[in-house]
Amino acid sequence: MSALDEKINEHFAGYVVRKDLVKAVKGNAIVPTYVLEYLLGQYCATDDEASIESGIETVKEILRKHYVHRSEAGLIQSAIKEKGRYKVIDQISVSLNEKTDSYEATFDNLGIKKVAVDSGTVKAHPKLLVTGVWCIADVQYEFSEDARTSPWVLETIKPIQIAKVDYEGYKEARARFTKHEWIDLLMQSIGFNPEAFGRRSKLLQLMRLIPFVERNYNIIELGPKGTGKSHIYSEFSPHGQLISGGEVTIPKLFVNNSNGRIGLVGYWDVVAFDEFAGREKTANKALVDIMKNYMANKTFSRGVNPMGAEASFAFVGNTDHNVPFMLKNSDLFEALPPQFHDSAFIDRLHAYLPGWEIDVIRGEMFTTGYGFIVDYLAEVLRHLRQEDFSNRPDLHFKVSEKISTRDRDAVYKTMSGFLKVIFPAGDETADDVEELLQLALESRKRVKDQLFRIDATYPDVDFFYTGSDGEKRRVQTVEEQEFPQFYYLKPALDPKQQDQSTDAVDDDVIEVEHEPRDTSETSAPAKPRTEEGHHVFSENRKGVSYDKLFGPYLDGASRIVVTDPYIRYFYQIKNMMEFVEMVIQRKALEDQVAIHLVTGPDDGNVQKQRELLESITEACIGSGVDFTWAFDGSGTAHSRDIVTDTGWKIVLDRGLDIFQAPMRRDGFSLGDRLQEHRMLKNFYVTYVRQN
Template sequence: MSDKLRDCFEEMAVYKNLGEMSFLKTLKLPSFLRDWVLKQFEDDNGKFDVEDLLGFVNTYMPRKEDWLSIKNRISKEYERVKLLTRIDVDIDIKTGTVSFELPDYGLTNKETIIEDTVWDNVKDELVRSSEIWGIVELGYRPPDDSAKPKVPGKIKLTDFTSFTPYSVDLDFYKDVRSDFSTEEWIDVLLGAMDYNPSGYEDEYEKIAMLQRLLPFVEKNLNIIELAPKGTGKSYVFGNISKYGLLVDGGTVSRPKMFYDKARRTTGFIVGHDYVAIDEVKKVQFTNVSEMQSIFQGYMENNGKCTVDGFTVTSDAGIVFLGNIEQNNMDEYKNMFNELPSLFKESALVDRMHGFIKGWDIPPMKPELKVSGWALNTEYFCSILHLLRDDISYRAIVDSLVQTSDGAYERHVEAVKRLTTAYLKLFFPNVRSARDVDPHEFERYCLRPAKKMRGIIQKQLEILDPDEYRKPEKQMPRFTLREVAE
């Protein structure tokens, strides 16, 4: 399989051996960034010089604690400093001033500026999204007290280079899928996520792990996963994609999550493919009734809600992640009784599209770490991001899947949305319903989608039996239409 992967994907493949490359863990790099660095230093056989690699990381990716030293070099020694990091650009409509933030170093847009001559050179790269990764070159604009009004000193951007070393061709990725069997493709996906396919006992375990990628490929897909400790929830949602965001528990508030009225800034939900809220058992939700209402509105209205008169719009799915005790790992029990009161409201749970049974995913162990050639995670997450915009897959699902009469709309939408995500993940090469193998579609797309939504329905019946045991709110039948040749 390794030779086939390299032949098909060429420079998009990278050699990963996370068991032996233990020093990489100490760098605390997200997977997509680590693979980019590896690709710069590996030869055709996957070998590289450790000292060269570490030298690059220490030079271009210093720790946050080194920021004061960096500021000194920029503002006092007038050095040009290059960093490989995230940059977030903002344009002040009133003044036309362009500024930026470096979130990983705490540098805010009040301290920065991008002068017009530089902006003209770098804007094509920087306007692609609100936040982008790349190599930033920083300089200093000294203060001028003689000017009227006085000109404050600011750190300025002098150059920017996107760190993607290749063009991401989605059609190429779709076509290449046809060169692999479904079983092989599942292994390709796991390798891209940093997991070793041979470490799993069977295909069921593999697919259970791959469920976590569904919000990566489908817009506004809302899921909840409850799992034992040590199954890698945080790793997947915090390391695989540069387009997603993992919120590490703590306090989740309306300003932080959706819209800050005082600052007139949008929250985490805007500008990301998904926002995963970790450790939901420990999360403190400020003003629970308000948060419940906003979450419900956002999930019900397909990524749109109004906060203090401001309309928030986003394609981000919401992912709730929590641990669960052994004796509660049963979909026929109330699995939400350990969670905050927010999750005990059936109206909120109903707006979650699916449930991931995290106990079906094996706990992390050495043999599950990838060892060999695999898809570059940076390339992989870019592909998943692009797949979100392709509406042809939903059209295929709509043409294939029919439901029983009088079906509850939320069940229908949830199953179809999940099925669409599975189709993008496992069969990106299909262009029309005629390309779909009905047996594989049923096995790998529709059936698992029904199971994920079915667990939500069982929990709804437990939380609010009077409402959700009504015949009209039961799970409908989903069947496949025959497609004319």
Template structure:
């Protein structure tokens, strides 16, 4: 069954086509969850006619009830003439101590000091947070003389689902494979999973961790336009997005009003996200705010006024990077763009997860979902309900981390694992492989923080943490490193990868043995070092860069007079291009006169004539370089490269190791700039050759 049909069947009345909100929204400054609340009432169907009718109804509701600031006076006139009118507006409530009553302010309508019933405030305390709550409100008008306040709130309903059946949500997980569920989550946050690899999906999913984990400290820095702040601004009525430059200690934690302490944002919201968390000229950060923040991030509490307060709000910091990752790794550190006042070990050590925003592609028109996902208000309520489901202890069933890790390291990894498990496996059912995928991701995201702390604060070098663990299911020791360090190992004087079998290509792997070819003079006058070829296994991470055919194969093929490539998938245009890049690598790294090159591949029967024509063209072309090329078509699965010198290079994915890239990009010309798929390479030598 197609994923979209599964979604419709499993969550009847709780899904919406994700592109509809964009069709309705236009230029309105209305959060997506407000629009999807309405779309869920009128457009929860796969019947195009029903959807179109529902869209018209939603447009009418927006037209008739949403208050545009420019039309506020007209709306007031409608209320007066009709006696009452239903509106959609953001409402903020304050306590009027003088009159001993609560007063509401309407952001777009421009009304303030409107009395609101205590029962509304008790049911919806976020109205008091100072940031406002979107509501559907019926406002009445009181005519006559000697009326103190002419406006009255007759009915108020916050735009959010009042209750959900969490057990029903968890039960539906069994109807989806992990890949389907992950794609479903991507549709739910409004993105098209077809344009993302699995790692990019996990990074995107990690943005939901602050919503599903209490007191989760999250940071994501990356280029502009990658959707970093989207889920914090549009997804949930339980979260609030504030401008990083406008945050004060009073607004965030506690404001003193006379002898009264008024709780700040952390007391009302599940998530407080700082947007544009980056250095800005002319703006300084209050030292009290930083100290209070550090205490809160570490202890879930803060001291302001006369009391100590506790809160469960997760803290999120999102901002733009100013330089590329290679530049930052070589010249500064990955935190360089955040406000200088926060670039200190005591603060950064409290960050549980540093999400690599630079790995997410810039969002374009086709990046957004046109499929069905959960209504954002529904998924927000689900995540809110799951916050108190602590699964951190489950990690100890799978892994035992090295004792050099600090307690903060352990806590960060456990909380990330717990949150990712709730997001991907809410029913708790996952394979060992799936569990270790989450463990590796959690450890990597914490290691990203720790690696930068060594650069920023020398004191952390005194007790370095080794990010490795014992796989308790197999007893094997696993070492963890960040993808950017593996991909940019050439920037460092020593190889910084802690795992020599994880995509690490050293000098012996990358230097071709160009016997018989002209050699460039070395500056030091020394002869080029001839590498010693060894049997080994290499594994490469999804999204890893810095890999090319020369580094993988050149040294092992340098002396061969006969090379056989066995790959059943040299047929599609990009696969044939891969093969030609392989041949080009041979021509550039070694003598090819009289080289015999054999290809074994396969194709669907009806397409064989077309493939033969292409391979014959290649044969004619290579003859001009002295390469004797031939090919055979047969049905097989294993992929490898064999040489007459006795080497067999087993390829998990054959030559098709790169992810899709634009033909109009640097990646099209430079393999080492492309992102890799996850793959393995094994080098084996036949003893009798």
């Protein structure tokens, strides 16, 4: 086990499970992850390998004996008849038969209906009346001569969930972990290997948990296929319900006027709408209107008395085009059905999670480490819905008073959710709050900026916050930094004007600023190709390469010195090779350029490091580039910069290590081949003219 896994088992013994065990026991049983982990938590909540192996076999046996496959439903029915009683694992729903004044259960996989249920069971588990719930149930068979009486009887039922959680113990154990360890624990709990994700990417994954800890929180995530958008809502918690966007009706979602029974919003913490996008889809206007009222006021009415509920809404769907296409031709909500591509509906969204920043899920991204039994974490998150952490950021920062009350509420709800997930005991620092506040502001700003495109009557809002020093700190979205030539297009422009304005922008210029912009312009102004300045690049943005960052500043140089103490591991030396390749491609064939690297030794495997660096020297023979390298003799060099004999010094806080590591082990990816298609780490670059 890793050091983190040992720590997890030490402080959360009995509430964690090794996440790769789910695959080991699942087989062909089509059950949610929380069902499997509930069983694993009963029998495999240990770090003893022998006990784990024994527990796996026990869980497999339980599933083999009691999980009902549809194809074997007849066999299980026969077993119930012959034995008189049998335990099954199935998805069960209950309805009231008004003709007989009795409750009747339906077993989804077992295929039996009209199973008698007593009123006490229904009162104890009211969700059974709304939709199917996974349960372990004892079913009896009692034949009756009366044809109106069903032979099936539900004797006992137990929804698959942890009954009680020690919340104070959870907070105390949280204090034993650093912020970074806790975030990695949460990542492993939702099934992912933390090492496969950058800092911002981890926070975006955890942002999907906010609807489970915040009441009446509305979030949308649109992005490419295969990024796991619906996984959290279908597999993670027994308190969330995932439904197809095209299958929802007013009675199912809100209230049935014929019997007054409340719908999904009354029984579930989160209602997620899968496959929500699609321009060809249509939606009932009355449903959209009720949804808008509920999202704004937490209440709904169908001509009777107003009713309230606490369910959060999550909308997930696939985009048809990439981000620059959407920004140039429409907006980031273009994939929504026409009835939902409505300014009043969109304005009620608290956050827009940028799905295009999340990588397509691959096998190597899943964890083999320990994480919370998802049902345990789901119960903790449900308890946290009672708390309100929205005022805690005010202890350190002040959000702009120029934004509307709706914008402010959205930002504070996102902040409250983040703090509940990561800092449930309230021990966050100002730096911790600032990192989350920037993401919360950005998530709402993405909604508001697109609203301005859709409906020009919405004001252009300046999203900023101030710290204790009184300095205004403006927030930008990643796509705003990456595609300024399209982001600032105004909705009033006709296509010809847009084409003229975007043609004037030099695509090779990198524009990264945190200063206020004059958004009356239709595109960002071009900058000189070489000038002094300091630029900050946000994590997860793309479109950056060594050629764009350094190329113009290296032109004409005959000697380039790169100082970076961490050109040690293979991927770092590969970065150095790509830097050399860039110089070779830019220089004239007849020119000779010397590149000298000053770095530090890899104490773990210095011989391999030497071999790889020498291979760059050998590869450059005959290219017009002379590559040399040396270890820093003093052992004290910490600077990371590039210095040319033409007078330029380029200071980098990360040296050449600016890209997130591609994780694909087999096959191909554009990120492996082209730097512009790699996601960045957060870094800065400063250009200084020395003479």
